[in-house]
Amino acid sequence: MNQSPENQWPLSPALESQDHLQLEKSYGLFIDGEFVSSTGSKKYASINPATEQRLSRITESTPQDVDVAVRAARKGYDRHWSRMKPSERGKYLFRIARLIQERSRELAVLETLDGGKPIRESRDVDLPLAAAHFFYYAGWADKLDYAFPNRRPRPLGVAAQVIPWNFPLLMAAWKIAPALATGNTVVLKPAETTSLTALRLGEILQQAELPPGVVNIITGHGNVGKALVEHPGVDKVAFTGSTEVGKTIQASLAGTRKRSTLELGGKAANIIFADASIDQAVEGVINGIYFNQGQVCCAGSRLFVEESVAQQVIEKIKDRVQSLIIGNPLDKNTDLGAINSRQQLNTIQEYIDVGLAEGAIRYQPEAPLPDEGFWCRPTLFTQVSQASRIAREEIFGPVLAIQTFRTVAEVIQKANNTPYGLSAGVWTNKGSKIFNLSSQLRAGVVWANSYNQFDPTSPFGGYQESGFGREGGLHGLQAYLDIH
Amino acid sequence: MTIPFPTLNSPPIDQVGVVQRAKRFCTRSIKNESKMQGLKMVLNMIDLTTLEGMDTPGKVRQLCTKAKQVHAAVAGLPTVAAVCVYPNLVAIAKQELLGTSIKVASVATAFPSGNSSLDIKLAEVAYAIDSGADEIDMVISRGRFHTGDYRYVFDEIAAVKEACGKARLKVILETGELGTFDKVRLASDLAMEAGADFIKTSTGKIKPAATLPVTLVMIEAIRDYHRRTGRQVGMKPAGGISKSKLALHYLVMVKETLGNDWLNNQWFRFGASSLVNDVLMQIVKQKTGCYQAPQYFSAD
Numbered sequence: 001m002n003q004s005p006e007n008q009w010p011l012s013p014a015l016e017s018q019d020h021l022q023l024e025k026s027y028g029l030f031i032d033g034e035f036v037s038s039t040g041s042k043k044y045a046s047i048n049p050a051t052e053q054r055l056s057r058i059t060e061s062t063p064q065d066v067d068v069a070v071r072a073a074r075k076g077y078d079r080h081w082s083r084m085k086p087s088e089r090g091k092y093l094f095r096i097a098r099l100i101q102e103r104s105r106e107l108a109v110l111e112t113l114d115g116g117k118p119i120r121e122s123r124d125v126d127l128p129l130a131a132a133h134f135f136y137y138a139g140w141a142d143k144l145d146y147a148f149p150n151r152r153p154r155p156l157g158v159a160a161q162v163i164p165w166n167f168p169l170l171m172a173a174w175k176i177a178p179a180l181a182t183g184n185t186v187v188l189k190p191a192e193t194t195s196l197t198a199l200r201l202g203e204i205l206q207q208a209e210l211p212p213g214v215v216n217i218i219t220g221h222g223n224v225g226k227a228l229v230e231h232p233g234v235d236k237v238a239f240t241g242s243t244e245v246g247k248t249i250q251a252s253l254a255g256t257r258k259r260s261t262l263e264l265g266g267k268a269a270n271i272i273f274a275d276a277s278i279d280q281a282v283e284g285v286i287n288g289i290y291f292n293q294g295q296v297c298c299a300g301s302r303l304f305v306e307e308s309v310a311q312q313v314i315e316k317i318k319d320r321v322q323s324l325i326i327g328n329p330l331d332k333n334t335d336l337g338a339i340n341s342r343q344q345l346n347t348i349q350e351y352i353d354v355g356l357a358e359g360a361i362r363y364q365p366e367a368p369l370p371d372e373g374f375w376c377r378p379t380l381f382t383q384v385s386q387a388s389r390i391a392r393e394e395i396f397g398p399v400l401a402i403q404t405f406r407t408v409a410e411v412i413q414k415a416n417n418t419p420y421g422l423s424a425g426v427w428t429n430k431g432s433k434i435f436n437l438s439s440q441l442r443a444g445v446v447w448a449n450s451y452n453q454f455d456p457t458s459p460f461g462g463y464q465e466s467g468f469g470r471e472g473g474l475h476g477l478q479a480y481l482d483i484h
Numbered sequence: 485m486t487i488p489f490p491t492l493n494s495p496p497i498d499q500v501g502v503v504q505r506a507k508r509f510c511t512r513s514i515k516n517e518s519k520m521q522g523l524k525m526v527l528n529m530i531d532l533t534t535l536e537g538m539d540t541p542g543k544v545r546q547l548c549t550k551a552k553q554v555h556a557a558v559a560g561l562p563t564v565a566a567v568c569v570y571p572n573l574v575a576i577a578k579q580e581l582l583g584t585s586i587k588v589a590s591v592a593t594a595f596p597s598g599n600s601s602l603d604i605k606l607a608e609v610a611y612a613i614d615s616g617a618d619e620i621d622m623v624i625s626r627g628r629f630h631t632g633d634y635r636y637v638f639d640e641i642a643a644v645k646e647a648c649g650k651a652r653l654k655v656i657l658e659t660g661e662l663g664t665f666d667k668v669r670l671a672s673d674l675a676m677e678a679g680a681d682f683i684k685t686s687t688g689k690i691k692p693a694a695t696l697p698v699t700l701v702m703i704e705a706i707r708d709y710h711r712r713t714g715r716q717v718g719m720k721p722a723g724g725i726s727k728s729k730l731a732l733h734y735l736v737m738v739k740e741t742l743g744n745d746w747l748n749n750q751w752f753r754f755g756a757s758s759l760v761n762d763v764l765m766q767i768v769k770q771k772t773g774c775y776q777a778p779q780y781f782s783a784d
Contacts, residue, residue, distance in 0.1 A: 009521060009739055009747055014513035120511055279704045280501025315711075323740045332513040429496040449498050 011325075014332045016119045018109050023196070026057040029065055029219065030202035032072040033212030039064040044221075046196060049116035050329050050338040050373040058195050061220040063227050069187045069216040070233040073158040076213025077185040082155060084211075086183070090141030093180060095208040097134030100173075103204065104131065107197055111169055112329045114196040116338030116374070117292050119330050129454055130173035133472075136456035137177035140477060144182065147474055153481040155183030156259060157235035162225040162249075163198075164241045165191035165340050166295045166396075172198050174471050175238055176215060177456075182480040184236065187216045189228055191241075193341050195219045226252075234258060236480065240297070243394070243420075243465045261469025261479045263297065263461055265394040266422030268443065269415035270300035270451065271405075274309045276427035280449070282316045285400070288425060288451040290324065290378050293336055294398035295344070297466070298423035300451055302391055304411050307404045314382060314402060321378050322365045336398065339374040348376050348397030355381045355390040360401070386414055394420070408433070412440050421463030425451045444470070492634070494673045497665035497701055506696040509737040519732070520770050526731045527554065527763050528562035529749045530756055531589055531720065534569060535596075535688065541576045544569055548580035550784045555764045557780070558771065564760065565749035566619060570595075571612040578616030589619035589654070593644060596658070596687035598623040602640055609647045620644070621654040623687060624671065626661045634674055641678035654682035654720055654753075659698045660690040668698055672705035682718035688755065693723025696730075696737060703741050716745065722755025728766045731759060757784075 026043060028035045042060035047053060061069075081089065100107065107130075108122040117126070144153045159179045163171035168190055179186050190198035202217050218224060222245070229237045230252050236259045239249050243264040253260050270288050272281045288300025305313045329337030339345040356362055360381040369375040380400040384391050391401045405411040415424060424443040426434055438446040444462045447453060454460070459470035469479045514522055532551050534543060544567075551564045566587035567577050577588045590612035594600035609620055622644050628636045645653050655675040659668050675683050683702055686693035699721045706717050719738070725731055731754060738746050746752050761781045769775050 008744055009525070009735070010518060011512065011514060012516040012518040014515045124511070275496070277496045277498035277501060279495075280498040280505070283501060283505050332511070429498075449501065 011333050013328070015328065016109055016112075016123075016330050016332055018113065018330065021106055021109050021113075023056050027059060027195070027199050027219070029059055029061060029069070030199065030205075030215075030217040031065075031069045032075070032216065033206065033210070035202065038062060039068070044192070046114060046193065048113050048373075049193075049340055050370070052372050055113060056196065058192070058219045061218040061224045065218055066187075066224060066227040066231055069218045070158060070160075070228070070231045072213040072216050073185040073187050074233055076211060077157055079213075080211035081180070081185050081214050082183055086142035086144065089180060089183065090138045092208060092210055093134050093138030093141060093177060096204060096210070097131050097138060099204045099207055100127070100131040100134060104128075107169060107200060109330070110200060111197050112337070115165060115168060115194045116329055116340055118334040118337040119332055120334065121292060126167055126170045129456070130170045133170075133173040133177045133456045137181035137476075141181040144477065144481070147477055148481070148483050151483040153182070153477075153483045156480060156482055157184060158233060159184045159186050159236040159238060159480065160228045160231065160234040161186055161188045161238045162229065162241065163188065163190055165194040166292055166297070168194035169197040169201065171240055172201055175240075178471070178476045179238075179480050180214065182477055184480050185214045187218060187228060187234070189218050189220070189225050192219070192221045229253070236260065238479070239263070246467060259479075261461070261471070262467035263469070263471060264465060264467040265396075265420060266297045266299070266462065266466050267302055267392065267394050267418050267420045268298055268300045268423040268425065269302045269304055269418075269441070270425040271304045271411055271415060271427065271437065272306065272309070272313055273428040273430075273433065274306040275429045277429060277449070278309065278313060278316065281427035282313060282320055284425060284427060284449070284451040285317060286320050286324075289400045290336060290398050291452055293339055293376065295340060295396050296452070298445065298452070299396075300423075300425050301395060301400060302415075303400055303402045304405050304414060305402065307406055310404045317380060317400075318363055321363070321380065324365065324367075324378055326367045326375065326377065327370060336378060339376050339397065342374055344396065345374040345376060348395060348399060351390055351393070351395045351397070351399060352379060355384070355388070355399070355401070358385075358388045358390065360384045360388060360390065386417060392418065408436070412437065416440075416442050419465040422461075422466035423447065492670065492673050492677065494666070494670045494705075497669050499665050502665055502697045502700055506700050506737070509696065509740070510733050512733065512736045514732050514736065520767070522732045522735055523728060523763050523767050523770070524562055525735060525747065526728065526754065527760065527767075528565060529752055530564040530754050530760055531566045531568045531722075532564045532760065533567075533688070533722075533755055533757050535591060539570060539573055541573065544573045544576045545580055546784050548577055550760070550782060551581065551586050552584055554760060555781060558764075558767060561767070565753055568621065568755065571608055571615065571617070574612050574615035574617045587618040588616060589621055590615075590617040591621045591623075591687075593622040595621070595623055596689040598625050599627065602643060605640070606643060606647045609644055613647075613649065613651050617651055619652045619654060620648050621656055621684060623656045623658060624675065626658055629662070629667070629671060634670075637671075638674055638678045641675055641680060645679035652681040653679065654684045654718075655680040656684045656687055656722075657702075658687055658690055659685045660692045665698070665701045668701050669705055672702045673709065676705070676709045676717050680717060682720050682753070684720040684722055684755065686721075686723040686755075688723035691724075694721030694725055694755075696733065699734065700737060700741065703738060707742055716751060718751040718753065719746070720753040720755055725754055725756050726758045726762060728759070728763045731763065
């Protein structure tokens with residue numbers, strides 16, 4: 001044999017630099033176009049979940065802060081935003097989109113530091129999509145009469161928007177862009193563990209010279225969100241988060257004039273037929289459940305495989321899981337980063353224990369985990385039953401529950417047998433099967449031979465306990481307009 | 485009428501999924517030690533190739549010198565894996581490489597079109613082997629493949645394999661003429677079942693030659709075949725790979741798809757010629773921190 005270098009080839013660390021990122025020691029609230037102090041004095045630490053180091057201190061808003069923010073939004077609506085020519089509103093949105101692009105490296109690094117997601121994802125998914133949403137809705141701003149012909153679309157007023165920690169900046173973009181394009185003003189509350197990119201977005205809005213009060217950002221825990229959605233000055237509530245909180249919000253809105261859209265949990269079925277392109281389907285499964293450590297409402301957490309190929313598919317998934325790189329989220333080669341918080345890690349671990357207790361077979365790769373921070377190995381369970389809790393309840397972590405099926409009718413029934421209905425995936429080489437499944441699966445999005453494909457032009461939202469209303473596309477405008 | 489080939493059950497290939505997966509390998513960041521190690525691996529996996537109508541003994545001798553001593557200015561560099569030439573120049577290459585571990589590979593079987601009779605192809609293989617070839621790079625009969633005569637293609641590969649004796653057989657699918665990934669997968673399965681030691685993308689005479697997606701389809705076939713039969717088959721992308729960065733992404737793909745067992749020149753090769761100097765340039769850059777002008781590297 002020729003001289004051959006040794007047979008192992010580990011990748012050297014390839015850390016994204018963070019020197020360019022300046023963080024304040026402590027952040028106030030973004031109200032009426034300015035960063036202001038709270039009326040109270042309570043602050044809490046925002047930590048990096050990969051190291052447990054404190055990044056900055058965040059303000060816990062008081063009920064008075066909420067009131068001030070809602071009043072500022074009302075003033076912004078009355079004085080500026082509702083009077084502005086729609087084409088001018090569009091210009092601001094285009095400007096915000098461009099600024100997000102220009103500052104995307106800084107925002108991606110911050111998103112990764114604050115949330116624990118791999119830099120590859122924040123750089124290649126979160127940031128490009130966030131900018132794309134602003135670009136897309138900027139285009140609609142002066143074309144609403146064409147979107148809803150003869151309907152005289154009018155804005156609703158002040159929108160209260162409460163967003164989750166899994167895609168902090170992207171969710172802010174999903175919420176703010178359509179609201180502003182349709183002429184509404186906004187009070188946004190990011191999740192308590194991931195407020196930093198939203199606050200940085202406040203700086204970008206200043207840089208874009210957005211009129212004061214059009215977007216206000218208040219931080220804090222669940223009670224701040226509660227005070228915001230219950231504030232009488234709010235005309236519209238948009239929430240993305242857990243089904244549990246969604247239900248309380250809907251209850252509190254009953255009997256009020258407030259309009260609402262809720263995008264809640266999911267327990268998506270990813271279905272592989274024997275005639276599928278197996279290797280590509282396996283890749284889709286991996287992407288479906290381990291993207292953002294499985295902390296995705298549309299994660300493909302239930303896998304249904306046709307029995308004749310089940311063994312082959314499971315072996316391939318195990319092989320693929322072995323090749324996933326887990327570790328420092330700032331490393332460009334990392335595939336799985338840190339879990340967002342200790343609380344979420346505990347929830348995931350409880351469910352893994354439940355799976356074991358229910359008799360399912362667990363598989364995890366033997367990758368070493370860092371000492372500090374919140375980590376969970378990519379996990380899959382085989383021999384799961386439809387009755388198992390890990391197949392019924394949303395885990396919101398990198399845990400895949402695998403079941404098998406024999407016939408098309410059986411898998412449709414099993415896939416629909418869930419209180420949720422946000423998304424689904426179908427893998428088959430046969431077009432007719434795709435049409436059949438996509439019309440029978442009760443899910444807001446059905447991906448065929450792909451998974452987790454997002455585009456601002458495409459509406460996203462759920463059935464049943466996954467919520468109601470659609471975000472994205474033409475449908476996303478409707479949620480912020482009075483068109484009756 | 486053609487006889488349907490009964491035994492193969494190749495899975496369908498989703499083109500969009502393959503291209504997406506291939507792109508993902510390009511996001512791997514290969515730095516510092518892993519880059520240096522990777523570059524040396526690439527160098528050691530190259531089949532230094534000249535396949536021109538105007539090839540002469542002089543040209544082949546020069547190429548062999550380069551194969552043995554890729555860059556005298558840097559100590560401790562590996563040699564390339566093999567020198568690849570037309571059959572009539574095998575003897576010259578063999579003589580030049582005597583006493584080294586560098587293999588002599590020869591294209592045969594009416595390269596590059598493959599449009600001749602089986603007898604003539606077998607005679608050409610015998611000629612190359614008698615002249616000293618260690619490895620034979622054959623082309624499949626794409627015309628027969630497209631008519632659906634898979635049995636003919638299979639039998640032809642099996643016959644060439646037999647004629648190779650101890651020499652290792654690389655089977656060139658010429659993926660640029662196959663049209664779809666489904667057909668690439670089928671041809672890969674067919675070649676391995678017929679006894680190929682290596683499967684290879686291209687002759688280098690047709691565009692597109694090797695690409696990451698098509699190579700991914702082929703190594704996934706190798707992975708499945710290995711799982712099913714236990715026999716290891718090698719992979720050789722050829723043509724169109726002239727930059728180190730791309731070559732490193734090929735290695736990442738091999739490592740993450742086939743595993744470490746394929747990360748050596750017994751099981752993975754690059755068919756290339758201009759790649760060598762780009763790799764050398766990168767190695768020098770890694771060692772010294774600056775790029776040197778192309779004039780410092782021998783052009784062959």
